[in-house]
Amino acid sequence: MAQHVDLNGIGSAPPAPPAPAVQPIRLDASEVAGIGRKIAGAISQVVLGKPEVVRLAVICMLTEGHLLIEDVPGTGKTSLAKALAKSVSAAVSRVQFTPDLMPSDVTGVSIYDRQTGKFEFRPGPVFANIIVADEINRASPKTQSALLECMEERQVTVDGTTYALARPFLVLATQNPVEMEGTYPLPEAQRDRFLARTSIGYPDAASEVAMLAGRDHSDPLDDLVPVTDGPTVAALIDAVSTIHLAPELRQYIVEVVGATRAIPEVRLGGSPRAVLHLARAAKAAAALDGRGYVVPDDIQRLAAPVLAHRLLLTVEAHAAHRSAEEIIRVLLGRLRVPRGGRV
Structure with missing residues (x-):
């Protein structure tokens, strides 16, 4: 019987048969509502007393539309973005936008490999399902523009080569509208790529008391467990398009x-x-x-x-x-x- 030999001449096991094709998940409106309530419930464990804000965040996820969270410091902008990201078992990356951040720090860079004599592409943080772009207006317009192609076309072009991004792909960006020193306002072209903008606002007294009681010993984000996964979110997006x-x-x-x-x-x-x-x-x-x-x-x-x-x-x-x-x-x-x- 012939033996399978690899490139180095070392014997290897016969190749495994191809895996069966994964059947796409199909959902109807009632199933979308049920999963949507689970996602909203998970986020509400972290963001207390803001059901309309949570609902808008879930709507953005169901449409694969990007969300801009704009509010004063300390109101939970980053917590909302992290809670939405953590409610889904998918690839999540967080980028802290700073004035010295370069476009290649976001999209990735090609590095020369001396052993192969070729350039190797090192993917950046945008190669994930959910991107948390914290304080997005602190980066320069040059770096902000690196997200334009990603947000609209779900792809990245580096050194003339185009790379498709994973699905679902969602950008959750935060910015502070009060502290303007050292910031760069988002250009109109980028603001237009966000499906929605929301402001969280201050919680009511009861929610603040509950927040104090719930964070004595642990952070609710640490206790948050995913309630769905990436393929299911993709199915939710497909189901919404049929409404x-x-x-x-x-x-x-x-x-x-x-x-x-x-x-x-x-x-x-x-x-x-x-x-x-x-x-x-x-x-x-x-x-x-x-x-x-x-x-x-x-x-x-x-x-x-x-x-x-x-x-x-x-x-x-x-x-x-x-x-x-x-x-x-x-x-x-x-x-x-x-x-x-x-x-």
């Missing part, structure tokens, strides 16, 4: 985003990407509620988180202390709301 969005609701989304471009107080309104993001977020919200179809309320509840960070207000609007969220609320009150959503 029905009626033609009149599609038109409504286009009208909402289009109206932001015609407001005198806004210099830059929502982009076509904002239309896509608002539709995906509404589908995820419907799935979390166990529905196979979107209703107008899904769109209205998510309009501000999805659109506000994309709007550039005029100097006059800033002088009048108008906020993007307030402008969107007024806009929604002026537009006719379609009925239904099933057909």
Whole structure:
């Protein structure tokens, strides 16, 4: 009987038969709602008294949309990002953005191997399922731009070679809107790539008391165990994409985003990407509620988180202390709301 020989002439065992193909996981809206509640419950063990913030974080995960967490120090921005990442058994990497961080520190670098005489690519932290980008506005615009291709195209190009990123791929970025010294504001192109922006805010008194009681001896993050895995999250994303969005609701989304471009107080309104993001977020919200179809309320509840960070207000609007969220609320009150959503 012939013996299998490797390149070094040493005998080896016969090659193992190919593994059977893994069947893709298929889920319906009710199953998405159940798994979504488990993820939200796990995050709520760490982020107390903020159900709407937790829900938005889960919506971003279900749409593979990136989340920008913007708030003052000490409110739990990094804890929210870490809790969402730890609730899923998948590859997670954390990058502390600093002024001296280089693009290659994020995407990876090609290193010359003297033994082989070839360049070898060393992957950076973006080659994971969930990226926690802490204090993203502390890095230079050059380094921030290294994430542009990753966030939109789910790929990295280094030295002319393109590498696909794993699925799911989600960026959870935090930034402090108050301490501006030594920071670089995110460019509009990058802000537009985030599906939503959220602010956690201060907890109520009862939640702060519970926080004190729960952290006497241990950190809730250390006790958090994953409630799902990467393949299941990929199946959740596929299931959300099948949620029905009626033609009149599609038109409504286009009208909402289009109206932001015609407001005198806004210099830059929502982009076509904002239309896509608002539709995906509404589908995820419907799935979390166990529905196979979107209703107008899904769109209205998510309009501000999805659109506000994309709007550039005029100097006059800033002088009048108008906020993007307030402008969107007024806009929604002026537009006719379609009925239904099933057909």
